[in-house]
Amino acid sequence: MAIQTSPFDQLVKEASRNMRGFSGKDTPDDTLLQDCVHCGMCLPTCPTYRLTGNEASSPRGRLWMMKAVADGRMDLLDPAFDEQMYQCLNCRACEAVCPSGVQYGPLVEASRAQLEQHRPRPRWQRVARSVGMRLPFDDIRRMRALTGGLRLYQRSGLSAVLQRTGVLKRLGLETLEAMVPPVRERPLVSGRESWQPEDATATAHLFNGCVMSTVFSGVNRAAGRVLAHNGYATDVPATQQCCGALYVHAGMMDEARRLARINIDAFERDGNGAIVVTAAGCGAALKEYDHLLADDADYRDRASSFAERVVDLTELVGTDRLVQPTVSASQQVTYQEPCHLAHAQRITQQPRTMLGSVPGLELTEMRESSLCCGSAGIYNIIRREMADDLGDRKAQHIKDTGAGVVVTANPGCAMQLRTSLNRNNINAEVRHIAEILDDAYGGERAARDGTWAFQRATPPT
Numbered sequence: 371m372a373i374q375t376s377p378f379d380q381l382v383k384e385a386s387r388n389m390r391g392f393s394g395k396d397t398p399d400d401t402l403l404q405d406c407v408h409c410g411m412c413l414p415t416c417p418t419y420r421l422t423g424n425e426a427s428s429p430r431g432r433l434w435m436m437k438a439v440a441d442g443r444m445d446l447l448d449p450a451f452d453e454q455m456y457q458c459l460n461c462r463a464c465e466a467v468c469p470s471g472v473q474y475g476p477l478v479e480a481s482r483a484q485l486e487q488h489r490p491r492p493r494w495q496r497v498a499r500s501v502g503m504r505l506p507f508d509d510i511r512r513m514r515a516l517t518g519g520l521r522l523y524q525r526s527g528l529s530a531v532l533q534r535t536g537v538l539k540r541l542g543l544e545t546l547e548a549m550v551p552p553v554r555e556r557p558l559v560s561g562r563e564s565w566q567p568e569d570a571t572a573t574a575h576l577f578n579g580c581v582m583s584t585v586f587s588g589v590n591r592a593a594g595r596v597l598a599h600n601g602y603a604t605d606v607p608a609t610q611q612c613c614g615a616l617y618v619h620a621g622m623m624d625e626a627r628r629l630a631r632i633n634i635d636a637f638e639r640d641g642n643g644a645i646v647v648t649a650a651g652c653g654a655a656l657k658e659y660d661h662l663l664a665d666d667a668d669y670r671d672r673a674s675s676f677a678e679r680v681v682d683l684t685e686l687v688g689t690d691r692l693v694q695p696t697v698s699a700s701q702q703v704t705y706q707e708p709c710h711l712a713h714a715q716r717i718t719q720q721p722r723t724m725l726g727s728v729p730g731l732e733l734t735e736m737r738e739s740s741l742c743c744g745s746a747g748i749y750n751i752i753r754r755e756m757a758d759d760l761g762d763r764k765a766q767h768i769k770d771t772g773a774g775v776v777v778t779a780n781p782g783c784a785m786q787l788r789t790s791l792n793r794n795n796i797n798a799e800v801r802h803i804a805e806i807l808d809d810a811y812g813g814e815r816a817a818r819d820g821t822w823a824f825q826r827a828t829p830p831t
């Protein structure tokens with residue numbers, strides 16, 4: 371006997387038929403989604419849940435939504451899904467505490483890739499995205515040209531005039547401007563500089579990055595000297611490009627894959643030594659190239675070999691083999707843990723070992739050191755309100771330590787901390803950990819004099 375269906379059942383069936391689930395490339399892996407056992411242990415670590423108290427804004431809530439879209443119970447283009455996938459900072463604090471081993475990062479990135487592929491966008495948005503993302507990150511030469519313009523702008527006094535007259539505020543560019551530190555050094559062009567101690571015992575290849583090689587080129591040079599001081603002959607392989615992390619975070623996977631292939635080619639040409647990274651966000655992305663290129667038959671295995679060579683600077687030198695610095699610092703510092711170092715790469719002790727080795731330096735731990743500062747790629751530009759709340763919270767914790775210097779290991783964090791401290795009128799300098807160690811080894815002068823060659827006590831193995 372045929373089963374009668376009510377008009378309501380028909381309506382539900384029709385609606386389900388029109389429901390857009392995940393499809394095409396980069397779909398969230400359903401087996402990974404099934405790992406979540408809904409225990410809720412991740413909730414207290416999630417910055418957006420802490421700020422809102424909403425289940426939907428928690429890792430568990432977001433994983434539930436991803437599964438609902440995968441199972442056809444929620445539309446991919448449901449505004450609530452879109453909102454939660456982009457409200458998430460992708461800080462991966464949830465992943466680090468999950469007893470079930472849920473790989474949250476790849477899941478949220480694939481969900482964003484799905485939105486990228488299937489969400490219709492007005493033409494102006496597509497153009498704005500192209501200009502905002504592809505212009506600086508597709509080719510490092512463009513980033514260098516933009517930074518050259520920025521340096522000129524900062525040095526010409528135009529920046530001060532526009533601030534004084536309120537023009538920046540009227541154009542909505544005040545925060546963006548406040549984020550960028552003074553660009554003091556010329557860009558570090560890959561392939562043109564290296565650090566070669568006479569008695570080197572190992573080799574290292576510096577991953578130069580886009581923002582690190584331009585706005586923070588002084589940090590990369592400091593890292594080169596720190597490595598040399600620890601016995602690594604260090605070069606900066608030519609033809610490397612941006613790591614593609616910002617593309618991955620935005621769900622622009624093909625753009626990220628293009629850069630990944632270029633970087634794999636570049637570092638294969640330069641032997642097998644460690645690929646050393648000074649930006650936590652880049653390091654996390656580079657270590658996941660094998661996942662990014664898993665479906666590329668030509669690059670899959672090469673991506674795995676590449677990923678195995680990647681180390682953060684702190685991971686390589688912040689061990690018991692660290693050459694003890696001799697120049698006293700006599701300052702109080704606090705340490706802000708970048709999410710992609712602490713949670714994505716699980717590196718927490720090595721930076722503290724490095725700081726603890728500096729004579730006279732006093733490390734005072736801040737509260738919630740590993741809670742996201744609100745930077746999260748371009749989150750602090752596109753989601754100002756929540757990013758500012760997190761930045762203010764972080765600035766207060768820094769103030770409570772009484773430290774005059776806050777140390778970090780990621781350019782995004784450095785810029786967000788700088789803006790947050792300024793906004794809260796807190797007088798603390800933001801520095802990269804490579805700069806602190808470099809100073810403690812005598813900085814550029816020691817490098818010039820060749821002092822690093824005889825100051826080393828224990829050679830790295």
Ligand code: SF4
Nearest residue numbers: 406407409410412468
């Ligand atoms: S993500 Fe992990 S910690 Fe969070 S609810 Fe699921 S199983 Fe529990």
Ligand code: SF4
Nearest residue numbers: 416458459461462464
């Ligand atoms: S990645 Fe961060 S913001 Fe996103 S759900 Fe996990 S803990 Fe929350």
